[in-house]
Amino acid sequence: MLTAVSETFTGSEARMGRVAVPYKIIDLDGDLDIYARKSVSRKSREDRELSVNQQINDGIRWAKQNGYKPRFVWVDNGISGSKDVQRPGYDAGIRALDLGEITCLWCYKLDRFSRKGALAVLTIMDALEGKRIFFGADNLDTSNRNDRRMIMWRAEDAKEFSDQLSGRISDAWRHSKEEGIWLAKKVPYGLKKTKKRRLKGDDAPAIPGKLDGPTKGEVVQRVYQEADDGATGPTISNRLNEEGITAPGTAVRWTPIHVYRILQNPSYIGYQPASKWQERKDPCYRNDEGRRVRIGKPLVSEAQQMRAREKRMVRAKVFGPNNLTRGDRSTPKHLLSGLAFCAGCGRTMTKSGRSYQCSHKIRGGEPCPAPASMMATHAEGFAFQAFRNRLSACDPGDPLIQEVASRWLSSERPDKISAKKEAETRLVNAKAELQDLLDAKYKRKEFEGPSAEFFPKLKREAEKMVRAAQKAYDEIPEGNADIGFLLDAELIREAWEEATLEKRRMLLRLALDGVCIRKTHLAGRHTVTPDRLHYAWTGVPREINAKGMSLAA
Secondary structure (H helix, E strand, C coil): CHHHHHHCCCCCHCCCCCCCCEEECCCCCCCEEEEEEEEECCCCCHHHHHHHHHHHHHHHHHHHHCCCCCCEEEEEECCCCCCCCHHHHHHHHHHHHHHCCCEEEEEEHHHHHHCCCCCHHHHHHHCCCCCCCCCCCCCCCCCCHHHHHHHHHHHHHHHHHHHHHHHHHHHHHHHHHHHCCCCCCCCCCEEEEECCCEEEECCCCCCCCCCCCCCCHHHHHHHHHHHHHCCCCCHHHHHHCCCCCCCCCCCCCCCHHHHHHHHHHHHHCCCEEEEHHHHCCCEEEEEECCCCCCEEEECCCCCCCCCCCHHHHHEEEEECCCCCCCCCCCCCCCCCCCCEECCCCCCCEEEEECCEEEEEHHHHCCCCCCCCEEEHHHHHHHHHHHHHHHHHHHCCCCEEEEEEHHHHHHHHHHHHHHHHHHHHHHHHHHHHHHHHHHHHHHHHCCCHHHHHHHHHHHHHHHHHHHHHHHHHHHCCCCCCCCCHHHCCCCHHHHHHCCCHHHHHHHHHHHHEEEEEECCCCCCCCCCHHHHHHEEEEEEEEEEEECCCEEEEE
C-alpha cells in the first residue's frame, strides 16, 4: 500500500515542486487520516514542528479515543487556506475519502481546513456519502446533521476573519509604500536599507576582499554609464564577469538579465517600485493622487534610466501579444534601418551587401510589385542632404521645428518631459472628477433629497483640487530645447561629422518618420538621382497613398 501511495503522488506533482506524499505514516491498515496546516512557514524547524505536531498529536489522541486507527498524516506547511492555491496535503486527504481508502478525515479546526466560506465546505460535505470529517478543536462532525448549521456558520466566520485580516495587511502595506518604506526582504543590487528602511547606495566591495576596488553602488553607476555609451547587455555582463565582480543574489555569473533589471528598476532613481514592476511600462508605484513615492536618494539620474530603457526597447525584438522581448543583439547597424520603406509595397527595406533593398525581394513571401533598391551611399547621402536643407530653410515657428524641439527635449531631458506630463495627468484627472460630480448632480440627479446638502461641499473640494493641479502644472516650466545648430546648414554638417552612428540615427529621427524609395524604371547603368526618395516629415500633414504609405515629398 505504501508503494501505491508513493507511485500516486511522486509523478507530475513532484515535478511541480509540491510533493503530495504523507508527512507521516502511522499504520498502513488504518481507517483515518489526519490533516494539519500552518499558514506561515518559518525558517525555524522547532517553530514549524511545534505547531504542526500539536495538531497531529491531538488527532492521534482523538482517533484512539473514538475507535479509529490513524493511517497517514497530510500536512500543508506555509500554504494559505483562503486563496486559490494548490494544497497537496488537503487534496490528498479529500482524495482518500473519495476513493474509500479511509472513512474519516480529522482536522484540528475548521479554519485549518478551509477559509473559503460556507459554500466551499458545503460542497465537500454533500459529496461525502457516509464518510465524515471531524474538526477536533471545534467538536464538529460533518456526519451529524445537528452540526451542519454550526459548520456553515464557523466557515463563514473563518472567511470573514481572513478577509478582514487580508484587508488590514493590504492597508498597512499600502500605507508603508506611500510613506516611502522599503518592505521587501531583498534589496536591489547596489542598494542597502537604512535604519528607517529607506534605500541608499551600497558601499560594500563589489569584488570580495578587495577594499580598494569598486563598491556595489559604483558598479550600478558603471552599468548605466556603459549602457549610455551604447554597450549591450551581453557586453556589460561579460566585462563584469571578466573583472571578477560578484553577481547579484546567489547567481554565479552576471547575465544580460541582471543588467536589464538594473537598467529598469525605479529604485535606482529613488522611487518606490510598483508590484510586478518588471511587467509594467510604468514601473513606479503611484499613490492615490497619481504621484510617485520617494524610497531614497537616487543612485543615478532619471534621464539616464529613461535613455537606457529606450535604447533597450530599440534593440529588443518584440514577440507575441504580450510584447515579450527576447535578445539584445538586434542593434541597428545602418543609418536608415527601420526608416527606409519600399514605394512598391510599403514594407521596410533592409541593407543587403552595399544596397538597401525591399525586404520582400530578399526574404521572399508575398512578392513586391516594384521592389526598390538603392546603393547605401546614395540613399544615406540623399537623406542627410534633405534633412539638412529642410531644417536650415525652416523658420523658428514652423510646425516641423516645434516637433523637432519636442523630440530633442524628450531625448536629451526626459526628466523634464516626465514631470510636465505627470502634472498634466493630475490636472486632467482633477477636471474629470469635477465633471463627474457635475454630471451626478445635473444629469444623473444623484444629489436629490437628503443628499443635496452634501453637494456644495463636494463641489468646493473638487474645484479646489482643479485649482491646485492647474497651479502645479503652470509652475513647472516648459523645457527649453537648444536646437539652434539645427537651423544652420554649416552647424548641422559639423554636428553630423562628429556624431556616432547612433547619434546620426537619432538626429534623422528628430525630423523624419520615414524615407520612401521607389524603383528606377531605367535600363542599364544610369545616374542615381534624389527624386527617387520621398520623405515623411514629422508634424507635417501628408496623404496616404495606395500602398498605405503616409509620405510627403
